[in-house]
Amino acid sequence: MLQITRIYSDKNGDSHFEEFEVPLKNNGDIGFLSDDIPVKSIVFREVNPTYDYDFHNAPDRQYIVLLEGGVEIETSLGEKRSFETGSILLVEDITGKGHKTKNIQLKYRKSIFIKTDVV
Secondary structure, X not given: OXXXXXXXXXXXXXXXXXXEEEOOEEOXXXXXXXXXXXXXXXXXXXXXXXXXXXXXXXXXXXXXXXXXXXXXXXXXXXXEEEEOOOOEEEEOOOOOOOEEEEEOOOOOEEEEEEEOOOO
16 A cells, blocks of 8 residues: 545635555566556656745645655644655645645755646
């Protein structure tokens, strides 16, 4: 299993965290693989060391893979979580009150956004 943190908006527009797991199947010598997940596009991103972005919505439903550097995310209800290099997020709060993000290390943060319509 591979754990992913989901950020989503409820019916009142508040953002929340939720954990879910992606099942992996044993494929012998090549390792453990998930089922295919259709994607729309991929975006590579780098933000400045001082990145601190106020409340915003995700522009698209997207997986975010942190390649380098960590991020603190705050929901509209004030819950904060930190995510380190290697973390995977599914950001779905494309409507509602959104979330805040800021770097937790004073260095450039690199990530990949994988836009999708399905989990």
